[in-house]
Amino acid sequence: MILDGRRLVRWARARSLWYFVIPSSCCGDETLAALGCRYDMERFGCVRQPDPLHADLLIVSGAVTPKAAPEIRAAYSRMRSPKYVMAVGACACGDGPFASEDVLPIDVYVPGCPPRPEAILSGILALQEKILERDGA
Numbered sequence: 100m101i102l103d104g105r106r107l108v109r110w111a112r113a114r115s116l117w118y119f120v121i122p123s124s125c126c127g128d129e130t131l132a133a134l135g136c137r138y139d140m141e142r143f144g145c146v147r148q149p150d151p152l153h154a155d156l157l158i159v160s161g162a163v164t165p166k167a168a169p170e171i172r173a174a175y176s177r178m179r180s181p182k183y184v185m186a187v188g189a190c191a192c193g194d195g196p197f198a199s200e201d202v203l204p205i206d207v208y209v210p211g212c213p214p215r216p217e218a219i220l221s222g223i224l225a226l227q228e229k230i231l232e233r234d235g236a
Contacts, residue, residue: 118155119148119156156182185223207225
């Protein structure tokens with residue numbers, strides 16, 4: 100089987116997500132648990148970045164207040180293309196107290212209040228599949 104160069108790049112992009120996480124409230128605890136050694140997001144090719152400049156995935160977990168929205172938009176604007184956003188928890192998915200605020204384009208929703216780390220890992224897998232489909236794999 101001959102690998103097409105574009106197909107190889109799409110596969111590598113989907114399997115090496117560098118993420119920047121913005122944790123808040125109870126969903127932040129579950130997101131941080133998914134990063135820990137028991138669930139280990141790194142086995143799916145996800146590597147945490149300390150700066151959004153180096154990340155291609157923004158994980159927003161918890162309530163997005165009107166005060167926090169400009170900071171989240173600033174972090175998103177610093178990311179390089181292609182960039183993806185995963186909303187974790189009911190508040191970030193739009194059912195929370197600040198539902199009228201439309202902050203970012205979301206690629207994957209992980210519902211729950213708070214969602215379990217297994218659901219967050221399922222969201223990562225769904226995003227990887229979406230990247231492959233979006234880019235024409």
